[in-house]
Amino acid sequence: MATINDNLQTWSNYDWSQSGDEWSAGWGGTEYLWTCTILPRILPYLPLGRTLELAPGFGRWTQFLKDVSQELILVDLTERCIDACKARFAGAKNLRYFTNDGKSLDMIEDNSLDFVFSWDSLVHVEIDVLEAYLKQLAKKLKPDGVGFIHHSNLGRYCDQNGEVLVENAAWRAGTVTAEGFEAICASVGLCCIRQELINWNGLLLNDCISVFTPQGSKFDQPNQRWKNLFFGDESRRVRKIAEHYKGVENKQVVHQAGMGEWIGRITIAAQGRPVYIWGTGKVGSAVYYLLQELGIQAAGFIDSDVRKAGQKLMDLNIAAPDEAIGLVEDIFVVIGSIAYHQEIGNRLIEMGLKSIIDFDTIPYITKP
Ligand SMILES: C[S@@+](CC[C@H](N)C(=O)[O-])C[C@H]1O[C@@H](n2cnc3c(N)ncnc32)[C@H](O)[C@@H]1O
Incomplete structure (x- = not known):
């Protein structure tokens, strides 16, 4: 749980020496993130009238929003x-500034906002x-106003007790899901x-961008939900463009496969075969969910630690390597470990499986 006070402490004491630009590195810089990822998503609503940036x-985004908004109101929990x-x-x-208590929008007149924006906060x-903000935004937005809010979707990967099952x-x-927000x-x-x-900084759809409007507005329409597993690839491509044309420092890591390439490989290789995940930690669980996003139901888990054999994870059996590889016919294995992917790969080869054809790693594993 991240409380308002946790946020206040974190952001009051954060090292802001780079003004948040350090979080844009995956795109090759803040201008690239704004231009190639944010701007195309808000373009249908530009130019903006009175905008609230939450x-x-x-x-980091105010510098651009102020130039496309008639008026821009900033509200943040942290005075600093x-x-x-x-x-x-x-x-x-054209800017107005307010510090709040992490929930209140009392400083904003009712029926006055054309657009609400929040990204990476x-x-x-x-x-x-979110509920407190949405309740008030329903009153603060004009009848045809629009909200664009980037929020968590991590609740998608929690159990019934709210325990997060992935990294x-x-x-x-x-506690937040796209469905809950809707x-x-x-x-x-x-x-x-x-x-x-979107898969922000990882494999799974742990974030969501929601666009909303008052019921009955000219933008009102049935919700369209897009599971975009290629968001991570998008940022990597933008970064490549930034590296090539702007000459930002070339730190691009080379991956064995991006998400797009990986999905292509896996869906073909796994077709009609029992799919096992080797690894029962957080990465193994992430692979389970990632396969599920693709409509592939894993048949079981494997763990190098034979003491785990017979236990269950996600309601599936955990098998010892010899047990699964020896007994399951035409098995396909996804290595659900980053730290040990090389060792597991070597063992699978020793056991007679072929890389890519009979087993694969996860996307974004760095090439040696
Ligand atoms: C990670 S920073 C991101 C800032 C900016 N959006 C960016 O992308 O550079 C998170 C910001 O959210 C603010 N914040 C966190 N919880 C908040 C809340 N409940 N209401 C308003 N602001 C909040 C923090 O004070 C901090 O300024």
């Missing part, structure tokens, strides 16, 4: 961030905060019109 931090924005955009005449807030390296909120919209008089589930 949780701007040190103004609002102070930094005031200093950074001192010359801009509310991914860290739990569902109660949560990017501090996503475990349901809140419906209950407060808004409607989600588009949701894009």
Whole structure:
């Protein structure tokens, strides 16, 4: 659980020396992330009238939003961030600034907003905060206003007790799902019109971009939900463009396969064969879910630690390597481990399986 106070502490004490630009490195820089990833997604609503940017931090998106908005209102929980924005955009005449308690939008007049924007901030807030904001936004938006909010979808990978079953390296909120966000919209008089589930910084669809509008607005339409497993590939391509044309420092890691290539390989190789996942840690669980996103139901798990044989994970049996590889006919194995992928691959080859044809790693494994 990430509370409002956790956020306040984290962002008050964060090392803001790069103003958040360090989070754009995967795209080759902030301008590239804005131009190639954010802008195409908000383009249908440009130019913007009165816009609210929720949780701007040190103004990574404010610098662009202020030029496409008639008026821009910034609201952030952290005073240090609002102070930094005031200093950074001192010359801009169309900005207003507010610090809040992490939930309130009292400073905004009802029926006054054309657009609400938030990116890479509310991914860290739990569902109660989103609910509070959406409830108020239903009143603050004009009848044809639109919201564009990037939030967590990590709840997709939690069990009934709310325990996160996969790696949560990017501090996503475990109580939030795309479906939950959509349901809140419906209950407060808004409607989600588009949701894009994205694999931010990993394999799984742990984030979501939701676009919403007041019910009955000119944009009102049935929700279209897109499971975009290629979002990670998108950022990598943009980064390649930045490297090639702008000459940003060439730190591009070379992968054995990006997501697109991997999905192509796996769907062909796994067709009609029992698929086993070798690895029962967080990566193994992520592979289980990733296969599920592709409509492939794993048949079981394998673990090098034979003491785990006979136990269960995701309601599937865990087998010892000899047991599974020896007994399951025409098996296909996905290696669900990053740390040991080389060793497991070598063992599979010793056991007579062929790389790519009979087993594969996960996407984005770095080439040796
Ligand atoms: C990771 S920073 C991102 C800032 C900016 N969006 C960017 O992409 O550079 C997270 C920001 O969200 C703000 N924040 C976190 N929880 C919030 C809440 N409940 N209400 C308003 N702002 C919040 C923090 O103060 C911080 O400025």
